[in-house]
Amino acid sequence: MRYRDQRRSESAPARQNFTPRKSMGQNFLQDEEISRWIGDQVQPDGADLVVEIGPGMGALTKHLVGRPKKLILIEKDAQLGPELQGQFEGRGDVEVIHNDATRIDLRPWFRHGPLKLVGNLPYSVGGEILKHWLTPPTPVSCAVFMLQKEVCDRLAATCEDDSYGALSLLVQKDWNVEMLRVVPPEVFNPKPKVDSAIIRLTPRDPATLPVFDHVLFDRLVRMGFSQRRKQLKNLLPDAPGGWDSLIQALGVSPTVRAEALSLAQWIQIARHYEQRHE
Numbered sequence: 001m002r003y004r005d006q007r008r009s010e011s012a013p014a015r016q017n018f019t020p021r022k023s024m025g026q027n028f029l030q031d032e033e034i035s036r037w038i039g040d041q042v043q044p045d046g047a048d049l050v051v052e053i054g055p056g057m058g059a060l061t062k063h064l065v066g067r068p069k070k071l072i073l074i075e076k077d078a079q080l081g082p083e084l085q086g087q088f089e090g091r092g093d094v095e096v097i098h099n100d101a102t103r104i105d106l107r108p109w110f111r112h113g114p115l116k117l118v119g120n121l122p123y124s125v126g127g128e129i130l131k132h133w134l135t136p137p138t139p140v141s142c143a144v145f146m147l148q149k150e151v152c153d154r155l156a157a158t159c160e161d162d163s164y165g166a167l168s169l170l171v172q173k174d175w176n177v178e179m180l181r182v183v184p185p186e187v188f189n190p191k192p193k194v195d196s197a198i199i200r201l202t203p204r205d206p207a208t209l210p211v212f213d214h215v216l217f218d219r220l221v222r223m224g225f226s227q228r229r230k231q232l233k234n235l236l237p238d239a240p241g242g243w244d245s246l247i248q249a250l251g252v253s254p255t256v257r258a259e260a261l262s263l264a265q266w267i268q269i270a271r272h273y274e275q276r277h278e
């Protein structure tokens, strides 16, 4: 096993007197069945490169090791390096990288071809990790993450759901999101204050959507959801050809709010605003 220390080194504690750090989002999974189940959702096979973010003390890792061709572990807490090293000593198919998964340079990863990503993520930086790894272009072909349930609800929501918002659309334009399982606080040590959930993200086939300007889409969605109680016509810039022509094309009420519109309708809005530049 290789250990690459890409950050400043700190002293290494023994496992028994290791105090979990809140600042690192360290809620360690204690339930073997759930750990194994998460490993199975990644469906690692002998040709895969699998990257685990935040392996901690290896609760998920031990159900992944030996299944893909190569398993790379990215852990920010230097104190956990020796713990991981000890567990997987002598294995050529496991590599531990001491680095911050919100900042690590992804460019070298494209050389490996598609990779599968997995992690019981540190909740405080879950959003940053999603953005860093899943914003196209990305080498990721599948991601299985545990996050706060509330965040998973927002990621998976469609326009019928209470949790539906800008985050749902910004992610779903590029990814299929599956809500897999809810996980209670009791299976962690220390226990988080909220429920968690496991989601799987796989790239959306671009052929299933019309071509649209993603930068413009993101900007319009953020504007549209910036004040939830306001009607969309008061939040978006003047529509080319007037608001009525846009409303007619969408087939909705002139007083429509952002959360009543589906992904397909938001794409239609972005395409409508593109006309301005034609």
Ligand code: SAM
Pocket: 024, 025, 026, 027, 028, 029, 030, 053, 054, 055, 056, 057, 058, 059, 060, 074, 075, 076, 077, 080, 099, 100, 101, 102, 119, 120, 121, 122, 123, 125
């Ligand atoms: N996978 C282990 C488990 O399931 O028990 C630990 C999960 S714990 C919720 C999150 C892990 O992510 C911790 O080991 C923590 O040190 C690590 N971590 C926190 N911030 C990180 C970052 N920016 N990059 C990589 N790892 C990070």
